[in-house]
Amino acid sequence: xxxxxxxxxxxxxxxxxxxxxxxxxxxxxxxxxxxxxxxxxxxxxxxxxxxxxxxxxxxxxxxxxxxxxxxxxxxxxxxxxxxxxxxxxxxxxxxxxxxxxxxxxxxxxxxxxxxxxxxxxxxxxxxxxxxxxxxxxxxxxxxxxxxxxxxxxxxxxxxxxxxxxxxxxxxxxxxxxxxxxxxxxxxxxxxxxxxxxxxxxxxxxxxxxxxxxxxxxxxxxxxxxxxxxxxxxxxxxxxxxxxxxxxxxxxxxxxxxxxxxxxxxxxxxxxxxxxxxxxxxxxxxxxxxxxxxxxxxxxxxxxxxxxxxxxxxxxxxxxxxxxx
Amino acid sequence: xxxxxxxxxxxxxxxxxxxxxxxxxxxxxxxxxxxxxxxxxxxxxxxxxxxxxxxxxxxxxxxxxxxxxxxxxxxxxxxxxxxxxxxxxxxxxxxxxxxxxxxxxxxxxxxxxxxxxxxxxxxxxxxxxxxxxxxxxxxxxxxxxxxxxxxxxxxxxxxxxxxxxxxxxxxxxxxxxxxxxxxxxxxxxxxxxxxxxxxxxxxxxxxxxxxxxxxxxxxxxxxxxxxxxxxxxxxxxxxxxxxxxxxxxxxxxxxxxxxxxxxxxxxxxxxxxxxxxxxxxxxxxxxxxxxxxxxxxxxxxxxxxxxxxxxxxxxxxxxxxxxx
Numbered sequence: 001x002x003x004x005x006x007x008x009x010x011x012x013x014x015x016x017x018x019x020x021x022x023x024x025x026x027x028x029x030x031x032x033x034x035x036x037x038x039x040x041x042x043x044x045x046x047x048x049x050x051x052x053x054x055x056x057x058x059x060x061x062x063x064x065x066x067x068x069x070x071x072x073x074x075x076x077x078x079x080x081x082x083x084x085x086x087x088x089x090x091x092x093x094x095x096x097x098x099x100x101x102x103x104x105x106x107x108x109x110x111x112x113x114x115x116x117x118x119x120x121x122x123x124x125x126x127x128x129x130x131x132x133x134x135x136x137x138x139x140x141x142x143x144x145x146x147x148x149x150x151x152x153x154x155x156x157x158x159x160x161x162x163x164x165x166x167x168x169x170x171x172x173x174x175x176x177x178x179x180x181x182x183x184x185x186x187x188x189x190x191x192x193x194x195x196x197x198x199x200x201x202x203x204x205x206x207x208x209x210x211x212x213x214x215x216x217x218x219x220x221x222x223x224x225x226x227x228x229x230x231x232x233x234x235x236x237x238x239x240x241x242x243x244x245x246x247x248x249x250x251x252x253x254x255x256x257x258x259x260x261x262x263x264x265x266x267x268x269x270x271x272x273x274x275x276x277x278x279x280x281x282x283x284x285x286x287x288x289x290x291x292x293x294x295x296x297x298x299x300x301x302x303x304x305x306x307x308x309x310x311x312x313x314x315x316x317x318x319x320x321x322x323x324x
Numbered sequence: 325x326x327x328x329x330x331x332x333x334x335x336x337x338x339x340x341x342x343x344x345x346x347x348x349x350x351x352x353x354x355x356x357x358x359x360x361x362x363x364x365x366x367x368x369x370x371x372x373x374x375x376x377x378x379x380x381x382x383x384x385x386x387x388x389x390x391x392x393x394x395x396x397x398x399x400x401x402x403x404x405x406x407x408x409x410x411x412x413x414x415x416x417x418x419x420x421x422x423x424x425x426x427x428x429x430x431x432x433x434x435x436x437x438x439x440x441x442x443x444x445x446x447x448x449x450x451x452x453x454x455x456x457x458x459x460x461x462x463x464x465x466x467x468x469x470x471x472x473x474x475x476x477x478x479x480x481x482x483x484x485x486x487x488x489x490x491x492x493x494x495x496x497x498x499x500x501x502x503x504x505x506x507x508x509x510x511x512x513x514x515x516x517x518x519x520x521x522x523x524x525x526x527x528x529x530x531x532x533x534x535x536x537x538x539x540x541x542x543x544x545x546x547x548x549x550x551x552x553x554x555x556x557x558x559x560x561x562x563x564x565x566x567x568x569x570x571x572x573x574x575x576x577x578x579x580x581x582x583x584x585x586x587x588x589x590x591x592x593x594x595x596x597x598x599x600x601x602x603x604x605x606x607x608x609x610x611x612x613x614x615x616x617x618x619x620x621x622x623x624x625x626x627x628x629x630x631x632x633x634x635x636x637x638x639x640x641x642x643x644x645x646x647x648x
Contacts, residue, residue, distance in 0.1 A: 094433065
């Protein structure tokens with residue numbers, strides 16, 4: 001389906017994407033290039049956020065900001081392209097903590113955001129300001145301005161997310177997950193407004209890690225409820241392709257949690273919350289036991305064209321479900 | 325006088341230097357290379373310190389740290405050599421404040437120090453840690469761990485030091501100076517111990533700007549008193565050469581304050597506090613009205629050899645005064 005055809009249907013209607021880091025940001029970029037300017041809202045996982053070297057670091061938000069502004073490093077996926085690492089080298093000389101890599105250009109984001117947060121500016125406002133300065137014509141928002149942190153329960157004990165993911169390279173065996181602060185955290189007003197809008201065209205759960213990237217957001221009771229009651233179809237794009245996870249430790253974590261690495265598990269995981277599941281074309285014959293409509297289409301996103309095509313397909317699928 | 329001769333006299337006795345930024349750090353480096361390891365203590369001006377972008381920046385301390393560790397940029401005088409400026413470029417993209425230049429490598433110092441200060445580590449401890457990591461065999465200390473800030477009274481109103489010096493490039497006409505917090509600030513215990521020691525060989529006031537770099541320290545009543553009562557000779561090295569200031573806005577400020585740009589003014593400025601004044605050889609015949617012993621010697625420090633020679637001469641002069 002052509003871009004024109006997609007946008008002609010519901011040009012004025014916004015789409016909300018729920019998004020984690022690298023994998024999710026790829027689809028977010030596809031949606032950004034598919035929808036008319038200003039019609040994409042992206043709620044980003046705050047569970048990876050942490051304080052490091054006295055700075056407030058929001059890795060998933062930054063990945064989305066850099067990806068949509070064209071500043072992201074195309075090879076690493078995280079951080080900025082044309083990056084230099086002289087800050088890290090100097091920090092090493094001073095005996096500082098160097099397990100988490102902060103590029104020289106990337107540092108500007110952390111320093112500026114930390115300054116704003118200390119000046120009682122909300123994370124939402126700080127992100128909106130960065131998005132505006134970087135010329136992004138989409139609403140990028142943290143799912144909450146409150147403190148919400150993913151804690152990984154491992155065979156070595158509880159680990160804060162970044163200690164598990166970066167410092168320990170996702171090596172410890174995962175026994176469970178906890179989303180610190182989720183019970184009390186409130187979704188940002190803008191996110192709730194977007195979900196409450198009768199004009200909302202679709203909610204698309206990006207192919208991010210369900211446990212690490214999406215669940216921290218869904219662990220907020222008010223957000224889960226708003227999604228459950230929103231008028232628009234809720235579509236998840238599965239991060240599984242042929243029994244493997246596209247990116248990162250999704251398959252490893254599912255296995256460690258005793259969950260089969262299948263699209264059925266993903267469908268079951270999101271349960272009543274979703275109205276449809278997008279799976280990879282390779283898995284088109286393996287929809288047994290998935291009790292929501294399934295759309296099978298290539299989900300690997302190597303080129304920008306791949307990203308746009310998957311975005312168009314997901315929106316088309318959502319529109320189709322809405323019209324049923 | 326040879327280096328050996330200088331150190332042989334009082335090898336075990338420490339020398340204390342009072343030091344500001346670039347000009348002062350040159351002599352501090354000369355002293356560092358002249359004295360045996362561990363025999364140099366440097367009390368550094370805290371009046372230039374400020375909070376910028378949420379970071380605690382201590383420009384004079386850093387100039388001394390970088391100069392003594394060999395990391396200083398030899399051309400600019402401030403900041404680090406082999407520096408890159410990608411943080412600043414990225415900060416500009418984000419709409420951040422860019423009037424104060426922070427290099428990528430230099431940032432490590434500010435981030436690490438800010439982290440320590442927020443963790444209730446004193447500035448003295450943070451500086452000692454940095455000096456140790458950088459392999460500096462001298463005691464570098466802020467003159468105080470308390471808040472002490474130079475405020476410049478100008479024809480455009482009061483300006484915090486960095487706003488006057490960097491943002492406005494020392495352009496506004498100076499009507500006076502104020503050292504915010506100096507009345508209540510306490511010199512660091514180590515500085516007071518050094519001054520109280522009967523083993524102290526000399527106190528050397530570096531050829532820094534008296535108003536901007538030395539007076540903020542002397543504005544602490546307890547420090548002025550300790551210097552006045554210390555057993556060692558107190559020597560000032562004049563920043564004036566042939567009626568001009570060697571570096572920076574010293575001459576401009578003296579003129580704006582109605583003070584003749586002469587060594588006599590410098591001697592009068594420090595008054596009873598000093599026991600001797602080192603002036604440039606070019607001014608050897610212009611010692612009229614200076615009522616402390618004067619040592620005339622080349623004071624321009626272009627090479628490391630110049631710095632060492634001036635350091636040796638200042639120590640020799642101090643030893644000579646002590647033996648009178």
